[in-house]
Amino acid sequence: MEILSHFVQALTPLNVLLAVGGIVAGTIVGALPGLTATMAVAVLTPLTFTLEPGSALIALGAIYTGAIYGGCYSAILVNTPGTPSAIATTFDGFPMAKRGDGDLALTLANLASVCGGLVGAVALLLLAPPLARVALAFGPVEYFWLAILGLTLVAALSEGSLLKGTIGCGFGLLIATVGTAIVGGDTRFVFGTQTLIGGVNVVVALIGLFCIPVLIDLVATPDAHIKVNAEVRGYRLDEALRIGWASKWNLMRSSVIGTVIGILPAAGGAIAALIAYAEARRASARPGEFGKGAPDGILASESANNATVGGGFIPTLTLGIPGTPADAIILGALLVHGVRTGPNLFQEQSAIVYTFMFGLILATVLMLPLGLVLGRYAYKSIIAIPKAVLAPGIAFLTILGTYAIHNSMEDVGLMLGLGGVGWLLNRAGVPPAPIVLGVVLGPIAEQGFVQAWLIGSATGDLLGMFFGRPISLLIIAAAALVLFYPALARRFAGRRTAE
Amino acid sequence: MSQAGKADRGGVAVALAALAVAGYVFWESREFSSLGSVFPRFVAGVLGLAALGLLIAALLGCERPAAREDGSGLRRGALAAVLIGWVALVPFAGFLASSLLGFFAVGMVARYEAWPPRRWLGFALATAAAVVSLYVLFTAALEVPLPAGALFGG
Numbered sequence: 001m002e003i004l005s006h007f008v009q010a011l012t013p014l015n016v017l018l019a020v021g022g023i024v025a026g027t028i029v030g031a032l033p034g035l036t037a038t039m040a041v042a043v044l045t046p047l048t049f050t051l052e053p054g055s056a057l058i059a060l061g062a063i064y065t066g067a068i069y070g071g072c073y074s075a076i077l078v079n080t081p082g083t084p085s086a087i088a089t090t091f092d093g094f095p096m097a098k099r100g101d102g103d104l105a106l107t108l109a110n111l112a113s114v115c116g117g118l119v120g121a122v123a124l125l126l127l128a129p130p131l132a133r134v135a136l137a138f139g140p141v142e143y144f145w146l147a148i149l150g151l152t153l154v155a156a157l158s159e160g161s162l163l164k165g166t167i168g169c170g171f172g173l174l175i176a177t178v179g180t181a182i183v184g185g186d187t188r189f190v191f192g193t194q195t196l197i198g199g200v201n202v203v204v205a206l207i208g209l210f211c212i213p214v215l216i217d218l219v220a221t222p223d224a225h226i227k228v229n230a231e232v233r234g235y236r237l238d239e240a241l242r243i244g245w246a247s248k249w250n251l252m253r254s255s256v257i258g259t260v261i262g263i264l265p266a267a268g269g270a271i272a273a274l275i276a277y278a279e280a281r282r283a284s285a286r287p288g289e290f291g292k293g294a295p296d297g298i299l300a301s302e303s304a305n306n307a308t309v310g311g312g313f314i315p316t317l318t319l320g321i322p323g324t325p326a327d328a329i330i331l332g333a334l335l336v337h338g339v340r341t342g343p344n345l346f347q348e349q350s351a352i353v354y355t356f357m358f359g360l361i362l363a364t365v366l367m368l369p370l371g372l373v374l375g376r377y378a379y380k381s382i383i384a385i386p387k388a389v390l391a392p393g394i395a396f397l398t399i400l401g402t403y404a405i406h407n408s409m410e411d412v413g414l415m416l417g418l419g420g421v422g423w424l425l426n427r428a429g430v431p432p433a434p435i436v437l438g439v440v441l442g443p444i445a446e447q448g449f450v451q452a453w454l455i456g457s458a459t460g461d462l463l464g465m466f467f468g469r470p471i472s473l474l475i476i477a478a479a480a481l482v483l484f485y486p487a488l489a490r491r492f493a494g495r496r497t498a499e
Numbered sequence: 500m501s502q503a504g505k506a507d508r509g510g511v512a513v514a515l516a517a518l519a520v521a522g523y524v525f526w527e528s529r530e531f532s533s534l535g536s537v538f539p540r541f542v543a544g545v546l547g548l549a550a551l552g553l554l555i556a557a558l559l560g561c562e563r564p565a566a567r568e569d570g571s572g573l574r575r576g577a578l579a580a581v582l583i584g585w586v587a588l589v590p591f592a593g594f595l596a597s598s599l600l601g602f603f604a605v606g607m608v609a610r611y612e613a614w615p616p617r618r619w620l621g622f623a624l625a626t627a628a629a630v631v632s633l634y635v636l637f638t639a640a641l642e643v644p645l646p647a648g649a650l651f652g653g
Contacts, residue, residue: 035641043640043641043642160563161510161553161562161563163549163552163553163556163562164510164513164553164562166545166546166549167513167514167517167546167549167550167553170517170521170542170543170545170546170549171517171520171546173542174520174524174539174542174543174546177538177539177542181531181534181535183534183535184531184532184534184535185535186531186532186534186535186536188527188528188531188535188539189524189527189539212582215578216575216578216579217568217570217575218609219571219574219575219577219578219605219608219609220568220569220570220571220572220574220575221569221570221571222611222612387609387610387611388606388607388609388610388611388622389606389622389625389626389629390609391578391605391606391608391609392601392602392603392604392605392606392609392626392629393602393629395582395585395601395602395605396598396601396602396629396630396633397633399582399585399586399598399601400598400633400637400645403594403643403645404637404641404643407643407644409586409589409590409646412586412589413586416582416583416586420579425513426565427509427565427568428509428510428512428513428565429507429509429510429513429562429563429564429565430513445538446538449537449538450534450537450538453537454534
């Protein structure tokens with residue numbers, strides 16, 4: 001009965017209002033390229049200091065959820081992920097928009113985000129303490145293999161040439177090594193400048209590689225950049241629900257992947273979405289459609305990235321270890337409100353914690369109608385704006401968003417440079433997705449590899465370190481499945497047909 | 500000759516660039532510690548192998564050339580020039596003034612039809628509204644210190 005009182009506490013008019021405001025504000029910030037979920041939470045956190053702790057947490061959770069979801073708008077409509085979590089959404093979202101199904105893609109993204117968000121929030125509510133142990137079981141070598149699992153996606157993203165995709169991924173991994181090394185502290189590939197010492201920011205690379213090539217091609221022809229159907233089709237909710245129901249296992253699997261990866265400190269929504277995407281493609285009966293506008297790709301990416309919100313709160317609340325950068329800021333806000341995170345939190349401050357958990361579920365449910373309305377508005381705006389205003393609008397947002405990351409014009413120059421190189425590579429058949437895959441997964445792969453190598457060398461068991469741990473073996477098996485399953489399945493199908 | 504049978508010039512260029520990058524990484528990483536060099540060298544090795552494979556495949560005509568994109572090369576070049584000019588102007592004219600000019604210039608590059616005076620007025624208003632509203636949002640609400648520019652005492 002006590003838990004019911006926390007549920008009622010979460011439903012006060014003020015909390016509902018805060019959840020609505022948080023979702024709307026977060027979605028708008030998340031939709032703007034360059035403004036990440038972390039930035040949305042950081043900027044809006046001080047506004048919650050005057051609120052009751054439970055209400056403040058609901059507002060922050062709603063902002064965070066909304067920002068992760070909002071990233072899909074620009075990913076689908078202008079091929080630029082609003083936040084890094086939406087990288088994998090561009091793979092199928094933009095092709096869907098280009099062929100005239102942008103409205104359906106936005107509704108699918110909304111449904112998937114709500115589904116993933118609910119799975120993550122329910123896991124937080126019911127399974128937080130046991131799931132927190134998963135975070136502690138992950139060592140450097142598991143992170144390394146997780147990155148390798150993500151890198152297997154290069155086979156899917158290479159658009160016909162695995163060699164070119166591998167080269168693109170190699171470029172991305174090398175871009176990720178620029179700056180001060182995470183382990184060892186060497187200053188690498190900075191060409192004598194101060195600008196590159198901190199490395200190449202993922203969002204700078206994302207905006208440059210995804211958005212600038214689209215912009216360059218946008219002005220080259222008078223045609224609209226996405227196809228617009230003359231008939232009014234509304235939200236296409238029925239169609240999206242049918243697709244979602246047919247892909248319910250994909251949705252559930254991706255949501256669970258997102259929740260588990262959200263639990264792992266420093267992994268985050270981008271990695272969760274990429275791995276869920278790879279798994280969805282592996283399990284699909286039509287893997288060839290991925291990357292060409294497959295609804296399953298959007299469902300996998302969006303459900304996984306929103307599931308990381310609830311998953312990330314598990315180690316934050318139970319261990320005091322933030323799962324994502326945004327969780328770290330929320331952890332700071334918790335301390336300001338006098339909430340002491342740790343194993344005893346659920347006993348000592350259960351009222352605040354359970355009110356927050358129910359509030360997170362409430363915010364996620366509210367995201368369904370709010371997201372549909374906001375998505376519809378974004379879609380109508382993008383198709384109604386003439387190209388002579390849309391192109392400079394996108395250019396302005398890319399420059400402004402890139403500058404805002406570090407308040408640096410050097411970052412803007414770097415973004416334009418990467419964009420130009422990305423466009424040239426794309427012309428030669430190297431798509432931007434494998435490059436971005438390398439940029440995102442490079443740091444986690446390098447850190448995991450070097451740390452595991454050090455520990456293995458010190459203990460005299462290098463082979464056992466890389467191949468002797470149960471979780472590592474599971475991830476290696478998953479990576480092998482992603483790589484070889486489609487070929488094996490084709491071979492078996494061919495044999496059956498021959499028989 | 501089928502497209503698949505044609506030499507993939509773009510592929511050859513990418514392969515040569517990748518070989519150059521891999522070589523540079525090996526050369527530069529001589530100065531790094533073993534911890535700092537192991538990963539870049541490994542990646543450069545894989546990059547070099549993939550580049551060699553691509554070079555051979557492209558020269559033998561086994562690699563399919565990328566599809567040619569339609570559209571105006573002149574407008575693409577103009578956009579690149581405008582974006583570079585926009586960013587170069589910021590330290591002198593400030594973010595607001597250079598963005599108003601840059602927004603206008605990109606709009607001109609993306610304009611395909613003749614506009615009546617009313618449309619010009621609408622475009623000018625849209626430019627001012629978009630740039631000023633986002634400038635105010637970022638400086639006032641999000642507290643992002645956008646450059647004022649040397650011309651305006653920044």
